[in-house]
Amino acid sequence: MPTRTDRAATPAGRVVWADVAKGACIVLVVLWHVVVKHYLRIDWRIDLPVPGAWGLLGEQLLPLRMPLFFTLSGIFAANAVARPWRVVGRPRIARNLYLYATWLLVHTALLALAPGFPTDRATSLGGLLAQLTVTPSNLWYLYALALYFALARALRRVHPAVLLVASGALSAVAATGLLDSPGNRGQVYQNLVFFLAGVHLRPYLQGWVAGATGRRLAATGTAYAVALAAMALAGAESRPGVWLLVSAVAVAFGLTAAARAARLRVVGGALARLGRRTLPIYVIHMPVLALLDRLLAGPVADLNRPARVLLAAGYPVLLTALVLALSLAVHRGLTAAGARWLFDLPRRARTDHHREGETMSRSHAPALPDRASVEEAAWWLSGRVVRTPVLNSPAIDRLAGARILLKAENLQTGGSYKMRGAMLAVGRLAAAGHTGVVAQSTGNHAVAVALAARRHGLAATVVLPVDAAPVKVDRARAAGARVVLAGTTVEERLAAARRLADADGHPLVDAYDHPDVVAGQGSASLELIEEAERAGTPLDALVVPVGGGGGVAGACLAAAGTPIEVYGVEPVGCDSLARSLAAGRPTPVVPAPTIADGLRPSCVGDLPFAIARDGVRDVVRVDDDAIADAFRLLLMELKVLVEPSGAAGLAGALRLAARPGDPDGAAGDAEGGRYRTVGVVLTGGNVEAELVARLAGGPVADPARMEGVAA
Numbered sequence: 001m002p003t004r005t006d007r008a009a010t011p012a013g014r015v016v017w018a019d020v021a022k023g024a025c026i027v028l029v030v031l032w033h034v035v036v037k038h039y040l041r042i043d044w045r046i047d048l049p050v051p052g053a054w055g056l057l058g059e060q061l062l063p064l065r066m067p068l069f070f071t072l073s074g075i076f077a078a079n080a081v082a083r084p085w086r087v088v089g090r091p092r093i094a095r096n097l098y099l100y101a102t103w104l105l106v107h108t109a110l111l112a113l114a115p116g117f118p119t120d121r122a123t124s125l126g127g128l129l130a131q132l133t134v135t136p137s138n139l140w141y142l143y144a145l146a147l148y149f150a151l152a153r154a155l156r157r158v159h160p161a162v163l164l165v166a167s168g169a170l171s172a173v174a175a176t177g178l179l180d181s182p183g184n185r186g187q188v189y190q191n192l193v194f195f196l197a198g199v200h201l202r203p204y205l206q207g208w209v210a211g212a213t214g215r216r217l218a219a220t221g222t223a224y225a226v227a228l229a230a231m232a233l234a235g236a237e238s239r240p241g242v243w244l245l246v247s248a249v250a251v252a253f254g255l256t257a258a259a260r261a262a263r264l265r266v267v268g269g270a271l272a273r274l275g276r277r278t279l280p281i282y283v284i285h286m287p288v289l290a291l292l293d294r295l296l297a298g299p300v301a302d303l304n305r306p307a308r309v310l311l312a313a314g315y316p317v318l319l320t321a322l323v324l325a326l327s328l329a330v331h332r333g334l335t336a337a338g339a340r341w342l343f344d345l346p347r348r349a350r351t352d353h354h355r356e357g358e359t360m361s362r363s364h365a366p367a368l369p370d371r372a373s374v375e376e377a378a379w380w381l382s383g384r385v386v387r388t389p390v391l392n393s394p395a396i397d398r399l400a401g402a403r404i405l406l407k408a409e410n411l412q413t414g415g416s417y418k419m420r421g422a423m424l425a426v427g428r429l430a431a432a433g434h435t436g437v438v439a440q441s442t443g444n445h446a447v448a449v450a451l452a453a454r455r456h457g458l459a460a461t462v463v464l465p466v467d468a469a470p471v472k473v474d475r476a477r478a479a480g481a482r483v484v485l486a487g488t489t490v491e492e493r494l495a496a497a498r499r500l501a502d503a504d505g506h507p508l509v510d511a512y513d514h515p516d517v518v519a520g521q522g523s524a525s526l527e528l529i530e531e532a533e534r535a536g537t538p539l540d541a542l543v544v545p546v547g548g549g550g551g552v553a554g555a556c557l558a559a560a561g562t563p564i565e566v567y568g569v570e571p572v573g574c575d576s577l578a579r580s581l582a583a584g585r586p587t588p589v590v591p592a593p594t595i596a597d598g599l600r601p602s603c604v605g606d607l608p609f610a611i612a613r614d615g616v617r618d619v620v621r622v623d624d625d626a627i628a629d630a631f632r633l634l635l636m637e638l639k640v641l642v643e644p645s646g647a648a649g650l651a652g653a654l655r656l657a658a659r660p661g662d663p664d665g666a667a668g669d670a671e672g673g674r675y676r677t678v679g680v681v682l683t684g685g686n687v688e689a690e691l692v693a694r695l696a697g698g699p700v701a702d703p704a705r706m707e708g709v710a711a
Contacts, residue, residue: 016272017209018072019383021258023271025069026278030285031320032058032065037118038293039316043301050312060228063243064250066141066187067194071205071251073145074152074198079530081152081199084561086372088153091379095345096146102342103139103283104131114290120183135183138286144188148195160200167193168244175243193244194251203534205255212259220253274324276383280331280343281324288326292319340431368610369515371560374522377424381523384427384455385419386412388524390531393637396650400657403537403677406634406650407528410642410685414448415475416598417683418511421520421550422448423455425509428516430456436506439463440490440497442547442598443472444645444684445511450481461504463497465489469597471688490548490601512550513605522554528679529558540676541565543656545648545683546577546619548601549608555681556615564679565617569652571596571627576604577612578619585609595624595691598645598684620652627651631695634682643687644695649680 035058044051080088108128111121120137122128136143155163173179174189181189198205227246236242262268274281296319300311334342391406409417418441426437426449436459439449446462453460460481464473465488476483486496501508510517525542532539542559544552546568555566568577573592580587580603588603604612627644630651634640657678 016268017212017255017259017262018075019272019275020262020268021068021072021254021275022278023273023275024254024258024261025065025072026274026281027271027320027324028061028065029069030281030289030323031316032061033286033289034316034319034323038289038297038319041118041293042297044308044312045301046305046309046312048309048312054316063228063247064224064254066191067247068251068254069141070144070148070191070194071198071255073148074195074200075202075205076198077149077152077195078199078202079533080375081149081156083375085153088149088375090345090372091376092149092153093146096142096149098345099279099283099343100136100139100142100146101132103142104128104137106283106342107137107139107286110287111290114294117290117293119286119290131183135185136188137183139283140184140187141282144191144195147188148192151192152196152199160196163196164193164200167196168241171244172241176238176240190243194247208252209255209259212256214260217253217256217260220249220256224249224253277328277331281327283343284327284330285323288323288330292323292326335431338431338433368607369519369522369557371557373515373519374526374554374557377420377516377519378523378526380427381420381424381520384423385523387527388412390528390535391638391640395637396633399633400654400678402653402657404650404653405528405532405537405539405677405679406638406640407524407531407679407681408640409524410640410646410682412684414444414451414479415684415686416444416448416643416646417521417524417551417681418444418448419451420523421445421514421517421554422452422509424520425449425514425516426452426456426458429507429509430458434507435459436461436504437509438497438501438504438506439509439511440486440493441511442600443468443476444598444686445517446481446483447472447475447479447686449509450476450479454480459504459506461500461506463493463500465493469686469688472686475686490603510605512548512553512601513607514550515607518550518553518607518611519557520554521551522556522558524551524681525555525558525679528681529562529564532677532679537677539564539679541567541617541653541656542679542681543567543569543620543649543653544681545569545596545599545645545652546604547599547645549577549604549612551681551683552577552616553605553608553611556611560615566615567652567656568612568616568619569648570619570621571599571648572621572623574600575619575621576602577609577616578621580604580609581613581616581619584613594627594644595695596627596643596645596648598643599648620656622648622651622655626655628695630654635696640682641685641687641692642682643684644691646682646684649682653678653680 035054040051040055077092080092108122111117111119122131131137171190171193174181174186179186179189227249231237231242231246261271303311331343388408388411391408392404396404413419422445429437437449437453438461439446440463442465446464450460450462461484462476462481463484463486464476466485467488468485473483484496484500486493497508512518525544528542529539542555542564544555544566546552552566552568559566570578571592571594574589574594576587576589579589586604586606586609591600591602594600627648631642631644631647634642634647634650
C-alpha cells in the first residue's frame with residue numbers, strides 16, 4: 001500500500017492544524033488585551049458578576065496562549081536549527097529583531113497619544129533603550145523568537161534532555177517571582193522551555209496531533225480544567241513547577257483541540273486564515289485597541305442600564321472581532337501603500353541584481369540565487385502555496401532497489417510546482433507596485449502566473465505555443481489571464497511575450513531565467529529534503545525533470561552543503577542540459593517529439609545553467625516508453641495522476657538505479673538490506689484526458705521488462 005511520510009500535511013494545503021492553533025492563539029491574545037486593557041476598566045454598574053467572569057476566563061487561559069504559541073514556533077523552527085548561521089541568521093534572528101525594533105518605535109510614538117491606555121511604553125530615551133535590549137515591551141514575542149532561536153541554534157549539540165531540564169527549571173523559578181523580571185522579561189524566562197520542546201520533541205508532538213480523537217480532546221480538556229482548579233484552590237500558582245505543569249497540560253489540550261477544529265470547515269477555516277496572518281495582527285492590534293478605548297469607553301459607560309446589561313455579556317467578543325478586522329485592514333492599507341518594510345526585513349541589495357520587475361533577458365546574466373534564497377522563498381511561500389505530501393510505495397522501492405520518496409507537486413495549486421516560483425515572483429512584483437505581468441511557457445508556468453496574478457490582483461497575459469495542451473490553455477483562461485498563442489518554439493514565444501510586455505508596460509516573468517522563479521521552485525526540493533530527514537531516511541540523491549532548468553537549479557541550491565547528489569532527467573532528443581554540461585555553455589537543441597511536452601525547451605536557461613553546471617551530478621536521458629511505464633506505475637501503485645513531464649522524474653530514478661557498475665549510483669544492496677534513498681519531484685499533473693486514456697491503456701509496468709529493476 002502507498003504510504004506518506006508527511007502525515008500532518010494534507011493534499012489540500014499546508015499543515016492546517018498548525019494554522020488553526022496559531023489562529024486560536026492570536027484570537028486569545030487579542031481577547032485578553034481587550035478584557036484587561038479596556039473591558040474591565042469600563043464602569044459597567046450592572047450589579048452582575050459578568051465583568052468578573054470575563055476576567056477570570058482570561059486568567060484561566062494564560063497557561064495556554066503563549067506556551068502553545070511558542071511550542072508551534074519551535075516546531076516550525078526545528079529543521080532550521082540544524083542549518084548554518086549564514087542561512088538562518090537573517091530570516092530567523094535578524095528579521096524578528098528588526099520587526100521588534102521597528103514596531104517598538106511605532107508603538108512608542110502612537111501610544112504616546114493615548115497616555116491613559118494601560119500598556120508598557122517608554123517615556124524616556126533610557127526606557128526605550130531598555131525595552132530594545134533587556135526589558136522587552138508588549139511586543140516581546142518577536143524579541144523572544146529571535147533570542148530563543150539563537151539559543152537553540154547555538155546549543156544544538158547539547159542533549160535535548162539537558163536543555164529541556166535546564167529551561168524547565170528556569171521557567172519554574174521565574175514563575176515563583178524570585179527572579180528580577182521587569183516588563184515582560186519574566187515571560188521570556190518562562191516560555192523558553194516550550195520553544196525548545198517544539199524544536200526537540202517535534203516528531204512526538206506531530207504524532208500526538210495525528211492521533212487526536214474526540215476522546216483525547218475530552219480527556220485533555222478535563223485534565224486542564226482540573227489542573228486549573230487544583231492550582232487555584234491550593235493557591236499554588238507561584239510554587240515552583242506548578243505553572244509549568246499546568247501549561248504543559250494546556251499545550252496538550254491546545255494541540256488536540258487544534259487538530260479536531262481543523263476538521264471543521266467553518267471554524268477551522270476561519271482560524272486557519274487568521275493563523276496565516278498572525279504577525280500583522282500581533283503588531284497592529286495594540287494601537288488599534290488604544291484608539292477604540294479612547295473612542296468607546298466613555299459612550300459605553302454612559303449607556304442606560306438595560307443596554308449595559310445586554311452589552312456586557314458579549315462586548316469582549318464583539319470588540320475582539322472588530323480589533324482583528326481593523327488590524328487586518330490597516331495591514332492591507334499599509335502594504336498597498338508600499339510599506340511592506342513594516343512587516344518584513346528589507347531584501348539585501350545586490351549590485352548585480354536586476355531591478356524588481358525588470359524584464360529578464362537571455363542576453364543578460366541574472367543574479368545567482370543561493371541556498372539562503374531558497375530558504376527565504378520557502379518561508380515567504382509558507383501558507384501561500386500547498387505543502388504537498390511526500391509519497392512512498394514499497395512496490396516502487398522493490399522495482400528500483402532503493403527507497404523512492406516522491407514529492408507530489410501534481411497536487412499543488414495550479415497542478416504543478418511552477419506555482420511556487422510564480423507566486424514568489426508575482427508577489428514581489430505586486431509589492432513593488434506593478435499592476436500586471438506577462439509570461440510565456442508551454443503551459444504550467446503560464447497557468448501558475450495567471451493564478452498568482454489573480455491572487456495578487458494583477459492583470460496577466462500569457463503566451464503559449466499554438467500546439468499547447470488544451471487543458472493548460474483552459475486553465476490559464478479560467479484563472480483570468482489573457483492567452484496569446486504564438487509559434488511552437490521558445491524563441492517565438494519569447495519574442496511575442498517581449499512585444500506584449502513592452503506594449504503593456506508590464507514585467508516579463510520568465511519561466512526559468514528568473515532568480516525568484518528558481519528559488520521558488522527550489523522550495524519543493526527543500527521540503528522533500530526536510531521530510532526525508534524527519535522520517536529518518538535522509539536523501540542520497542535527488543532527481544528532477546528538466547525543461548528550462550529552473551527546477552533542477554532550485555534543487556541544486558536546496559541540496560547545497562549536503563551530500564545529496566542532484567540528477568536531471570531529460571527526454572531523449574530534448575537534452576539541452578546534458579549537452580550544455582558537456583560543452584561548458586548553454587547549448588540549444590532541436591527538440592524531438594515527446595509525450596513530455598513540458599520538457600521541450602530548445603535550450604536550458606542561462607541562470608539555471610550557471611547553477612547546474614556545478615551542482616548537477618549527471619543527467620539521465622529517458623525515452624517515451626520509460627516515461628509511459630513510470631506514468632502507469634504511479635497510477636497503479638499510488639493512484640496518483642501525473643503528467644508525463646512529471647513522470648519523467650520517476651523514469652529517470654529507475655534508470656539511475658539500474659546503472660551497472662556505478663559505485664556511486666542510487667541502487668541499494670538488497671542482500672545486505674541497505675537501501676539508498678532517492679527523492680523525486682513529481683513536477684506536475686496537468687494532462688489531457690485523451691492522453692491519460694492512451695497511456696493508461698498500455699501494458700502495465702512489468703518488473704522483468706522495466707529498466708531500473710533490481711532483479
